[in-house]
Amino acid sequence: MDKTLHYLFDPLCGWCYGAAPAVSGLLESGGVSLELLPTGLFSGEGARPLDDAFAAYAWSNDQRIERLTGQRFSEKYRDRILGDRRQxxxxGPATVALTAVSLTEPARELEALEAIQHARYVDGNDVISLATLADLLRALGLDDAAAKLSHPDAELLGANQARMSRAQALMREFGARGVPTLIVGSGAKRQLLDHAAAYSNPRALISQLEAA
Known part of the structure; x- marks a missing residue:
């Protein structure tokens, strides 16, 4: 296989966190390169206050994801993140952080995404904060990305917007309505994968990729 997997996601999407082991498994199957494309679903106009109703909805959804995938959503996350009405x-900030990684060490972007997800859903850390995100990148040894994030310039913000625009264009092209969205391409041919398999049967997702 010589294929590219376009992974459309949002760093605060619980379902994307749930799909993380399956996405890693696809890469381990060999012959696949990965292009991460944040959609901006929950940034800009998609951002919203974390009120009681939304927090309750999120926790209910998170528990369903945990049952399906085994990915952990901790009480620290529930108390510190979902319970904080100031957040x-x-x-947006996490998306910019990942773009900074894509510009400096692109091969480590998936690792950075997984670290951001773990920091939020397991450690209960505030990944809305640029300072927290920069510290996280430095802890991973991604010092150049952390420096870019600490002082966002036109290059970083422009690259971030370009990535989101590309992701949104792919979603329109394939009629995708949410994230995660997985699109596999080989040469001029591209097709949408059934990402539901990422939760219940990751092996089925690998079979789809191999057959594409």
Whole structure:
């Protein structure tokens, strides 16, 4: 196989966190390169206050994801993140952080995404904060990305917007309505994968990729 997997996601999407082991498994199957494309679903106009109703909805959804995938959503996350009414539900900062990684060490972007997800859903850390995100990148040894994030310039913000625009164009092209969305391409041919398999049967997702 010589294929590219376009992974459309949002760093604050619980279902994307649930799909993380399956996405890693696809890469381990060999012959697949990965292009991460944040959609901006929960940033900009998609950001919203974290009120009681939304927090309750999110926790209910998170518990369903945990039952399906085994991915952990901790009480620290529930108390510190969902319980904090001062926070916004805004993936903009984390999206910019990942773009900084894509510009400096692109091969480590998936690792950075998984670290951001773990920091939020397991450690209960505030990944809406640029300072927290920069510290997280430095802890991973991604110092150049952390420096870019600490002082966002036109290059970083422009690259971030371009990635989101490309993701949104692919979603329109394939009629995708949410994230995660997985699109596999080989040469000029591209097709949408059934990402539901990422939760219940990751092996089925690998079979789809191999057959594409």
């Amino acid at each position: 916004l539900f805004d993936s």
